[in-house]
Amino acid sequence: MSAANEAAGRPLALVTGASSGIGRELARLCAAEGFDLVIAADEPEIEAAAAELRRSGVSVDALETDLSSVEGVDTLLAALAGRPVDSLFANAGRALGHAFLDQDFTEARHVLDTNLTGTLYLIHQVGRDMRRRGTGRILITGSIAGFVPGPFMAVYNGTKAFLNSFAFALRNELKDSGVTVSCLMPGATDTEVFARADMLDTAIGQAPKDDAAEVARVGFEAVMQGKGDVVSGWKNKLASALANVTPAPILAEQNRKLAEPGSA
Template sequence: MPANQLAVVTGASTGIGLELAKCCAEDGFNLVIAANEPAIQQAAAELRNSGASVEAVEADLATIEGVDKLCAAVGDRPIDALLANAGVGLGNAFLDQDFGRIRRVIDTNITGTLYLIHRAGNEMLRRNAGRILITGSIAGFMPGSFQAVYNGTKAFLDSFSFALREELRDSGITVTCLMPGATETEFFRRADMMDTKVGTEEKDDAHEVAKAGFDAMLRGESDVVTGMKNKLQTTLANVTPNEVLARQHRKMAEPGTAKQ
């Protein structure tokens, strides 16, 4: 890889985002990493210990202002790889959820993500070069009973990723969608889902998920579903009625389904 290439990674303070940033650092990218919490500074320090050049931006990527702050930190440097990973979840029944938190899921997962991709993508288009990795989810393949808004946002991202890739097919820009299943991160605790089956059962390793996504991005692939179990689940979802999928999801995500 040419020297001094820049990767921008969002949601990089913990979990898949931090592991994606580590993959970038190991591959020689300079980094601008962002998250909406002070832990992004600790993540930057950890990455710098590996010898990487890292700039950390604490910004609320659910807002236009937060994305603008990140873009201002990047300045006029060309973005060679954008890893749009920032996202939040929300458990419990839709009508029991606080609408402010519902709105935040939508603004983080969709609005902020699309605004960042629009800004970075236009810069890439001017150079006719760049890579975009979008963290979708296998959750986008099924109606998410007791996780309805989150799954809906991931269905949007999964679909958007393939559409954008087709629009850019004849350009020098690649778009890759990383679609993991349940992964060992802070996600389920933050989404108030530690009393559910999916929140308490064994999950995939965040580093392995990130490495699969990163490698797929470098190869310019359209998408990657991580883990054999998840691949099987998405295949079955394509031929299973949505009503059945919603009922199955309830068994995983309804409060009180955690193993005693």
């Protein structure tokens, strides 16, 4: 830890996917609560996010790196320079629309590697250090999409199903360690994800969405309180409850109507 950080005595938060959307809002909340920050994304807008966050008076290190690869995550870990992470916000993620067999597999693989490979590797490395120290908080951004088979979003929904399940399992493994694991499960949120996923011509792409700042607030409060999981918004709470009792073929057909290209 740098001399400045030692003097301030501030905790350190690591936030991925912090250039925009929920990740940027999580970083803002961390800064407002007095966390120093290491933020990362796979796009140059991360520097603008860092400049804004520094105005809060906290230390902010920003890194543009490929969060879908082990090598990119290693670059992020090296940027920590040995500083212990008090709170990890594993938020980086990608989505992709259209039918699976019509997708470019390189793009589908990028969704898999960003949402799963890079995320799990980061949690594995940071989580080990937290367990060794006997303290730490981890927030994983899952989704209510993980409760639903997702035609025209099949890879994305599958990764979120994995993350939702993984978060509960890891929380149980660490229950006596001093490290807490929380899972934020938002619904459709007003971020750039639908444009990037080429889904603006879909019903879900055109529908009203939840505010990213409010979603982040719910997740931030959950991780600070050590809660296991939180679904943001009452409509999403209802949807997730119904998904648990609705047959999968019906859920798949409902999602098709929302995500099929040209359904808007």
